[in-house]
Amino acid sequence: MRWRHPAVVCLIAALGLVPAAGKAEGVSVREAWIREAPPGVAMMAGYMALRNNTSQSQVLVAASSPDFETVMIHRTIVKDSMTGMEHAPQIELPPKAGLLFAPGGYHLMLLNPKRTLRAGDRVDINLEFRSGLRLPVTFEIHK
Amino acid sequence: MKKIPLKFCIMITTVALAAMLAGVWLAVTYRENDSRAMLLPTQGMALFPDPKSLSDFALTDHQNRVFDLANLKGKWSFLFFGFTHCPDICPTTLAVLARARENIAKSTVGAENIQFVFVSVDPNRDTASKLRQYVGYFDASFVGVTGDNAQIASLAGQLGATYRVAITPGVENYPVYHSTAVFLVDPQARYHAVFTPPLDAEAISRRFKVVRELEGNNAA
Numbered sequence: 352m353r354w355r356h357p358a359v360v361c362l363i364a365a366l367g368l369v370p371a372a373g374k375a376e377g378v379s380v381r382e383a384w385i386r387e388a389p390p391g392v393a394m395m396a397g398y399m400a401l402r403n404n405t406s407q408s409q410v411l412v413a414a415s416s417p418d419f420e421t422v423m424i425h426r427t428i429v430k431d432s433m434t435g436m437e438h439a440p441q442i443e444l445p446p447k448a449g450l451l452f453a454p455g456g457y458h459l460m461l462l463n464p465k466r467t468l469r470a471g472d473r474v475d476i477n478l479e480f481r482s483g484l485r486l487p488v489t490f491e492i493h494k
Numbered sequence: 495m496k497k498i499p500l501k502f503c504i505m506i507t508t509v510a511l512a513a514m515l516a517g518v519w520l521a522v523t524y525r526e527n528d529s530r531a532m533l534l535p536t537q538g539m540a541l542f543p544d545p546k547s548l549s550d551f552a553l554t555d556h557q558n559r560v561f562d563l564a565n566l567k568g569k570w571s572f573l574f575f576g577f578t579h580c581p582d583i584c585p586t587t588l589a590v591l592a593r594a595r596e597n598i599a600k601s602t603v604g605a606e607n608i609q610f611v612f613v614s615v616d617p618n619r620d621t622a623s624k625l626r627q628y629v630g631y632f633d634a635s636f637v638g639v640t641g642d643n644a645q646i647a648s649l650a651g652q653l654g655a656t657y658r659v660a661i662t663p664g665v666e667n668y669p670v671y672h673s674t675a676v677f678l679v680d681p682q683a684r685y686h687a688v689f690t691p692p693l694d695a696e697a698i699s700r701r702f703k704v705v706r707e708l709e710g711n712n713a714a
Contacts, residue, residue, distance in 0.1 A: 389631035435671035
């Protein structure tokens, strides 16, 4: 995985000094954002750069938010030259490794927002790990 | 571990060098001949040497007007197949296309002769009013079209766009699978080129400019 490249790891370690959008017990999140939805669309996607600073694997098993009816961990896949989404029931972050949630890959699927969300707004999403770790993350809505 | 003989190394190096030279020669030759089959420097686009004429189809646009073959004539059309209940790929692609349009509009090519068409493969949920709100959000000029399944299949089939709508009774958010390519249809309603992911606004606008330069007034 390219995040394991020493230079990238150093860079991430350096960036770790900058206050992260959310931080708890060794798992940090940066660049947490949600794409603003067109009017009438009740489905959004959240993206972030996750980083496991601990020396144990951390398994992301769920996410929830007071601002959305449902939050699911999804992955965009390409199969038979078609793209689609699949539910990713759990994602393992190896020790000292990063994982990117980005367009065309992993994303948090956010269903039925409870309020109108426009660029610049912020929402809180809680990430839950198998270890019992709960990580509150603030996402910003971007165009 | 078995040592690789020197002869073998030389042979491989020679073959690799020959292939590189052949590549350069091909690129230069095609450029000189101004051929449509020119190999573009990077991946992400295929230009067809012999664009295929599309045959008629009948869809409906986001203002409930007929959208058929005649709507593809007289301008360059970028077509993308998707659905509005699509949180990741569709908004990402449409945002890229909106930026590409902006680049083209600002360039010498200009945006007078182009249109961007979002074809919903999910007519069950994507009504005209839904499409109007949706495409208008990305760019006021974008056109949203859909129609009955046979007509969507007709246009999709001619472009090689694939999709599958997995309607499941009782499931509101049923999955839809669709191709991610952006299809370019020329002003004679011929399938001219295809942009394949990863899609990038700058690359699309730059390549479109190349296509226009190659075409000159042939297809305009």
